[in-house]
Amino acid sequence: MNTADLGLPVDVPSTALFTDQYELTMLQAALKAGTAERRSVFEVFTRRLPEGRRYGVVAGTGRVLDAIENFRFDADVLGFLRERNIVDEQTLARLADYRFSGDVWGYPEGEVYFPGSPIMRVEGTFAECVLLETVILSILNHDSAIAAAASRMSSAAGDRPLIEMGARRTHELAAVAASRAAYLGGFASTSDLAAGFRYGIPTVGTSAHAFTLLHDRERDAFRAQVDSMGRGTTLLVDTYDVAEAVRTAVEIAGPELGAVRIDSGDLLLVAHRVRQQLDELGATGTKIIVTSDLDEYAIASLAAAPVDAYGVGTQLVTGSGHPTCSMVYKLVARAGSADPGAALVPVAKKSTGGKTSIGGRKWAARRLDEYGVAEAEVVGTGAVPAELADRQLLVELVKGGDVVAREPLDAVRDRHVAARGNLPLSATQLSRGEPVIPTEYVNGRSGNRAGA
């Protein structure tokens, strides 16, 4: 099947269309003005964390690399741009040849970040860098928002596994990216088959209330499920009366019953009752999974309850109150001419009324205290102080247009655990607060010509 037949926006033939029109009109104007080839440095950063959050989580980097690699304007796209008269023929010719040939550095995926952290830096000609703004921000803003929520939930859950089950609460393809972000933020599995297919994330699932309602008696449904999936399955026990369902479940599956799932009611109370009942019935190994409108606070409040796993939907895929980050992609330095050797000049918006930036190509390092715990995010221009040289955060991701830093999702997941574990303990407190470490700016002598 041709994906163009899907009737979904998946027939977009290239990531190049995930772009705001003004990126193209800026290119056209710069080409005409002779400024399009000026060497330019764009940085992705955020001026603040979502209110009350202690740290951010970098997520989506791997998807950004894929998007850059596939950012091409094919005949269909060029035909669309021509037909709509969006840019002129000179610009179309330039787009037809587009291939990013610059460099990208960034925080490795899974790292934590803070206000002002230069999360990603894109360097090349203005022409090639400006076009990437929209797709880079779409991916990082979405995925990082989900990963931040996932990270808080996984802190709250401790050793108990978290199941991502929010596909039905968000756009069908955002759901796939959300599963990926949840996994890197500490979730164990997903209900979303597309996420399993695309990213190899473990998938889980057994049955819904509809399955119980389909059958004439709850007992028939349980019997059918155990016959089909074995005694190790998870039976959903809150369609009618929970106590009766638990009794029936153990009667049918025996004490080898894998788990019961509770999807409504006062979970703390019900979990305790169900645990006691299971134990009395001899099903001491049967687990309890809860899945009703959980967020990190609800998960934390169940820490003392006899719960073995959590399923999280809505609050995960909507970033638990913060469905996007406020990452921006800003020109921070550019050459004064199109000469490839021209010096870079730091630039920044300066208007009053907020949205100011700090110009210049930046480095970042995380300073540790004597116990090896992070104590500051240090961001600077110019030379990196010697004592921070081995604590630098940016790594090379794309070199001369070639992706050089692909990595498996499990490595990203491990990195996040390590990065979070290196923060002060209060990072994982759920209560609202300031970023757990401050961001310090160091304005060194101009090092804008130097590599990172």
Place this chain on the structure above:
Amino acid sequence: MNTADLGLPVDVPSTALFTDQYELTMLQAALKAGTAERRSVFEVFTRRLPEGRRYGVVAGTGRVLDAIENFRFDADVLGFLRERNIVDEQTLARLADYRFSGDVWGYPEGEVYFPGSPIMRVEGTFAECVLLETVILSILNHDSAIAAAASRMSSAAGDRPLIEMGARRTHELAAVAASRAAYLGGFASTSDLAAGFRYGIPTVGTSAHAFTLLHDRERDAFRAQVDSMGRGTTLLVDTYDVAEAVRTAVEIAGPELGAVRIDSGDLLLVAHRVRQQLDELGATGTKIIVTSDLDEYAIASLAAAPVDAYGVGTQLVTGSGHPTCSMVYKLVARAGSADPGAALVPVAKKSTGGKTSIGGRKWAARRLDEYGVAEAEVVGTGAVPAELADRQLLVELVKGGDVVAREPLDAVRDRHVAARGNLPLSATQLSRGEPVIPTEYVNGRSGNRAGA
């Protein structure tokens, strides 16, 4: 280019993977139990509107129809399910032949809805209907959330056009659906090229701060833009000093300057100052576009300001505080046997602790008062009262597996304006409140065998 090379989740070969695993395991268990062929009725509804909202907006219906039509399990997908051992061979064989052959009725896209409105009804065998749950909910929950925010913003904006520019704040493909939902909710255009490509939505865009910063002087940037795009373009005037930028803009473009854009600061104050300055400079026809972190409240607060158009990003694509709806897909009736002629039995979850539903296949009608204004959403089972017969809301969307109700997006957009206009005036008040009309339930005699 093969979209499988995109490295994005667009290489999902079918909408059938946008599915929670339990839909498939339920199918397997039902096949084994002999209950998979029981005729079943599933309904999509929501138990409540997002807090404070007066009405909901049905959006995504057209995308759902596409998703159903393309819901197929091809060799790649079946291979994945087999390799992961998700379902058995009997179930795989069934999936290989899957094609929805049932009926779908629903509120036409663009209609308003209320708690309990049967927004969509899917009828067929349990086997064919249960699998569609996840993708239907993903689409409707996402698109309706965006459309509801768009509708409130367009009420607040009155006759002033709204530009959707939130692509960078959400998943790159969710952004395309968000543009579509925004357009049907009353927006005039989008910055997102993919939305223009896929749905024919008008696209707009001129330049960002980066373009001004690229040039040695703001004047050079303005000159370059006017040279490239003509005097009718929109110049961004808040990179440095707004008053100076406006002076320079009119100096370069003359009074024919199309518009200036303000993206930071106190918009009410700045808009007044800029309007006065433009008028003094003779640029009385030059428009003012504002674009800084707007939501429906900010738009309303600018009603008396000399603003000609609004650009909205973050708050649109995140549903202005409500990024998802709480629509569910519930089995409300099913046959007592696999006999195609067997009577339908209403079913509903009955456990205490919330999440209860009303069983039975439902009709819905909007009752009008003597002035033709909506006064109640009437939802019932059984026969439709004669006085409501011509006010019924559900229309046939899929008949025997064939989509029968495709329509252009502009028709959907017009329908929304009409539907909203038929509500009591308080519907468009932005302040928090109850649903603007109540939902009344009518339990008629059993009509579960009858057509809609």
